Amino acid sequence: MNRIRKITDQCDDKVAAKGSSSSQGPNGIFYHEIAHLTKLRSRPHELLSKDMPGRSRLPVSTMKMLVGREGNYSGRGRFSSADSCHVLSRYLPVNGPCTVDQLDSGIYVSRFSDDGTLFVAGCQGSHIRIYNVDNGWKVKKDILAKSLRWTITDACLSPNQRYLVYASLSPVVHIVNIESAATESLANVSEIHDGLSFSSNNDDYDDFGIFSVKFSTDGRELVAASGDNSIYIYDLEANSCSLRVPAHKSDVNTVCFGDEAGHLLFSGSDDNRIGVALSQKGRQQGS
Secondary structure, three states, X not given: OOHHHHHHHHHHHHHHHHOOOOOEOOOOOEOOHHHHHXXXXXXXXXXXXXXXXXXXXXXXOHHHHHHHHHOOOOOOOOOOHHHHHHHHHHHOOOOOOOOOOOXXXXXXXXXXXXXXXXXXXXXXXXXXXXXXXXXXXXXXXXXXXXXXXXXXXXXXXOOOOOEEEEXXXXXXXXXEEOOOXXXXXXXXXXXXXXXXXXXXXXXXHHHOOEEEEEEOOOOOEEEEEEOOOOEEEEEOOOOEEEEEEOOOOOOEEEEEEOOOOOOEEEEEEOOOOEEEEEOOOOOOOEO
């Protein structure tokens, strides 16, 4: 029996012995110690909770809370921790989680599109599925990846949501057009998955892997994190790798563009460092 249940049972016994209902809630539900402390720490300021003199009304609307904050009701110019809890509790999920789909192997990649309308899941069994969130999580695209080594390590949608790029533990990433009519996309069988190589030669194929790949905000470049301690930039218009930044001392696990202009690169590595670099060739800000 856990501690909370013990506390509840002990208090219930005391209430029954006294024959009192004074410590019961409005619906006859006993408010045990944990619930009481939670209420104290999430109750908004009394000036905001009063509906009329002598009466309080909960919960307080978010709009009223914000108006009160801007009017500096507390004299501190900000929400108290209890006020913040009261607002945030209105937006916490209360149902679920529920199962959307069941794949046949471990899932290593999951990501929403920028606008939240699409969701991408990539698994070890070569499958990548794109779900239409606004259409009951219906499968928009079921992709069978090409040249998979161990697992899908990353997948990213282009800014216009027309293309998906996916990576594996190899120097080649692949791009798929997800706007084609067919739901299923079998690599180079039903559709072409264009391969883009980040390697300068073929000799290091077994030692070169891409752990992370992202589109730039304008969709013209890709940035990739590799197992050779480096960050790479791929120019999609020139169809070639345009920059290599030796940013770390170990595998680079994740990378992204740090600003809309694409000038900054953020990265994380097994060397326990977070890197910040300039994307212009030959210039690195440091890590």
